[in-house]
Amino acid sequence: QSALTQPASVSGSPGQSITISCTGTSSDIGGDNYVSWYQQHPGEAPKLMIYFVSYRPSGVSNRFSGSKSGNTASLTISGLLAADEADYYCSSYTTSNTWVFGGGTKLTVL
Amino acid sequence: QLQLQESGSGLVKPSQTLSLTCAVSGDSMSSGGYSWSWIRQPPGKGLEWIGYFYQSGSTFHNPSLKSRVNISVDRSKNQISLRLSSVTAADTAVYYCARVSNDSFDIWGRGTMVTVSS
Numbered sequence: 001q002s003a004l005t006q007p008a009s010v011s012g013s014p015g016q017s018i019t020i021s022c023t024g025t026s027s028d029i030g031g032d033n034y035v036s037w038y039q040q041h042p043g044e045a046p047k048l049m050i051y052f053v054s055y056r057p058s059g060v061s062n063r064f065s066g067s068k069s070g071n072t073a074s075l076t077i078s079g080l081l082a083a084d085e086a087d088y089y090c091s092s093y094t095t096s097n098t099w100v101f102g103g104g105t106k107l108t109v110l
Numbered sequence: 111q112l113q114l115q116e117s118g119s120g121l122v123k124p125s126q127t128l129s130l131t132c133a134v135s136g137d138s139m140s141s142g143g144y145s146w147s148w149i150r151q152p153p154g155k156g157l158e159w160i161g162y163f164y165q166s167g168s169t170f171h172n173p174s175l176k177s178r179v180n181i182s183v184d185r186s187k188n189q190i191s192l193r194l195s196s197v198t199a200a201d202t203a204v205y206y207c208a209r210v211s212n213d214s215f216d217i218w219g220r221g222t223m224v225t226v227s228s
Binding site: 001003038045046047048051052055057091093096098099100101102103104 | 147206
């Protein structure tokens, strides 16, 4: 299975919105709504931010939102804060009962 | 609140078997019927899914790891185990255990670094 495709880096200024894309295939992202997103700060474990494409776990800010179209999922962060600077990973459950991650996107808050 | 803590051999020689344990605390593994997964992250690189122990007792693993992976659960001890055989330097990584919920990884351990070197 191949990794999902994410941009290596994105950047934005405080208060702005950014979107991170995640492209897969009909065997993963396009197969069902099992897309999730994770935030990882340096030296820390990843944290679940979005599941089932667009659902937020309790405690996650509503500035984080997810969507999907075909084989591409997206994570949008609105009202950027300095604390949002981190690595972001998408993931999808696949039709083969496995998971696959994206390569990760480094978000820089300018 | 459920917490996960990985532990095990931090240094493994090439061709040997890596063994890790994930201790679950704060709740019983048997409640909720959850599945459990292992994920790793080589230094400076992205996340790689290793495999998971489904609530029914079935296990699934990343095809790229072929048959080197063994994941088991001991509910009496509230722990999940990972064994990875025939390791090479490419297996050097931080290894995380995570709970699977809603087809996502909702709770993670802090991770444990494993280095493969002679």
